[in-house]
Amino acid sequence: xxxxxxxxxxxxxxxxxxxxxxxxxxxxxxxxxxxxxxxxxxxxxxxxxxxxxxxxxxxxxxxxxxxxxxxxxxxxxxxxxxxxxxxxxxxxxxxxxxxxxxxxxxxxxxxxx
Amino acid sequence: xxxxxxxxxxxxxxxxxxxxxxxxxxxxxxxxxxxxxxxxxxxxxxxxxxxxxxxxxxxxxxxxxxxxxxxxxxxxxxxxxxxxxxxxxxxxxxxxxxxxxxxxxxxxxxxxxxxxx
Numbered sequence: 001x002x003x004x005x006x007x008x009x010x011x012x013x014x015x016x017x018x019x020x021x022x023x024x025x026x027x028x029x030x031x032x033x034x035x036x037x038x039x040x041x042x043x044x045x046x047x048x049x050x051x052x053x054x055x056x057x058x059x060x061x062x063x064x065x066x067x068x069x070x071x072x073x074x075x076x077x078x079x080x081x082x083x084x085x086x087x088x089x090x091x092x093x094x095x096x097x098x099x100x101x102x103x104x105x106x107x108x109x110x111x112x113x
Numbered sequence: 114x115x116x117x118x119x120x121x122x123x124x125x126x127x128x129x130x131x132x133x134x135x136x137x138x139x140x141x142x143x144x145x146x147x148x149x150x151x152x153x154x155x156x157x158x159x160x161x162x163x164x165x166x167x168x169x170x171x172x173x174x175x176x177x178x179x180x181x182x183x184x185x186x187x188x189x190x191x192x193x194x195x196x197x198x199x200x201x202x203x204x205x206x207x208x209x210x211x212x213x214x215x216x217x218x219x220x221x222x223x224x225x226x227x228x229x230x
Binding site for chain 1: 117146148150156157158159160163165204206208216217218220221222223
């Protein structure tokens with residue numbers, strides 16, 4: 001089982017560039033989410049989705065867009081990258097919609113110059 | 114507001130020592146869930162345990178044990194006879210069960226555990 005797959009694993013961008021972080025899961029999980037991990041701050045929720053076609057904002061959504069056209073995929077888009085978005089990004093999924101353990105991808109390390 | 118505090122930023126122990134990682138949480142809800150995740154040096158996040166607010170029984174899984182005390186809003190994690198492979202960052206997290214569909218996690222800032230051989 002692949003579980004939750006994130007691509008790319010590493011990326012360097014210049015300020016103002018846009019890019020999409022990919023996330024795919026093969027467990028038919030309804031719930032998917034994106035977190036960012038910054039030193040000394042733990043993980044913070046960016047956006048989440050409770051099913052195809054349904055997304056909502058988390059704690060730190062500014063500068064990011066998401067869409068959920070299929071159950072499997074949940075891409076995260078940076079519209080105009082800023083140095084403050086330098087972080088490690090984790091995608092997660094879970095079976096069910098309430099208080100379930102999350103399955104995390106391996107993360108994408110993103111640097112904005 | 115919900116909050117999870119892991120006051121221990123870093124802990125260093127020698128192999129075979131016991132170590133306890135502290136987690137204190139704040140929530141107004143009476144129904145909630147608490148989690149522990151492990152992040153080894155390779156970077157992935159591994160789920161360890163989930164506990165709901167109505168179950169205060171301590172849990173033991175091999176060398177790992179968890180002590181949940183609602184009276185002090187704490188959910189502490191103890192590793193007995195630590196091993197080098199236990200070296201990792203450990204995160205405590207909270208999610209609230211009330212309201213709409215939600216698996217939203219509030220994470221603590223993590224505790225870096227270094228187990229020296």
